[in-house]
Amino acid sequence: MDTKAVVRRLGRGAERGFDFNEESRAFNLLAHFQLVELSLKVYIGTAHRLIAARVDGLMPYNFDERSLERAPLERLLSMFKVVNSNGPLQKRLAGLVDKRNDVAHQMLLPHFGVPRRHADIRRCHDELKAVQESLDRAMKFLAREIVSLKEAPGRASGP
Numbered sequence: 001m002d003t004k005a006v007v008r009r010l011g012r013g014a015e016r017g018f019d020f021n022e023e024s025r026a027f028n029l030l031a032h033f034q035l036v037e038l039s040l041k042v043y044i045g046t047a048h049r050l051i052a053a054r055v056d057g058l059m060p061y062n063f064d065e066r067s068l069e070r071a072p073l074e075r076l077l078s079m080f081k082v083v084n085s086n087g088p089l090q091k092r093l094a095g096l097v098d099k100r101n102d103v104a105h106q107m108l109l110p111h112f113g114v115p116r117r118h119a120d121i122r123r124c125h126d127e128l129k130a131v132q133e134s135l136d137r138a139m140k141f142l143a144r145e146i147v148s149l150k151e152a153p154g155r156a157s158g159p
Contacts, residue, residue: 025128026107032135033073033100036093039142040076041068046149047083073097089141096138099131 048063055061071079074097081090 023107025132026103029103029128029132029135030100030107032132032139033096036096036135036139036142037073037076039139039146040073040080040093041071043142043146043149044068044076044079044083046146050149050152051083073100084145086141086145089138089145092134092138092141096131096135099134103128103131 045065045068048065052061052063068076068079077090077094077097080093084090
């Protein structure tokens with residue numbers, strides 16, 4: 001890693017002030033979305049291992065866990081609906097998909113030379129803060145669902 005380049009980048013970011021904070025918050029937010037994806041993969045994989053254990057010997061049940069590795073967030077959400085009955089959580093997570101896409105697109109605009117007014121930056125900053133709060137709440141509910149599934153009688157083994 002080129003530490004001098006990192007220091008130069010941080011220096012330029014500090015000069016930009018508010019824009020840098022917005023970019024930093026957006027990157028953090030996108031990282032949290034990755035955590036949501038990972039959590040969905042854990043839940044779905046655990047659910048399918050539980051199903052396989054319960055139907056073992058009664059009927060064939062084959063689930064390709066590799067399909068989870070390649071699945072985008074939208075696909076993971078539809079897979080989650082099949083193995084989870086928490087409708088409010090499903091709606092909360094589905095509502096975040098468009099917000100994730102908006103954050104990613106907004107981050108790209110300045111890199112393509114699209115000028116932004118201070119009012120637009122302030123609005124975007126406020127929106128990022130609201131999305132972060134929504135995402136944090138959704139993650140808490142998703143974590144509870146994972147724990148509850150892992151504690152279910154005849155639970156699935158694995159991560």
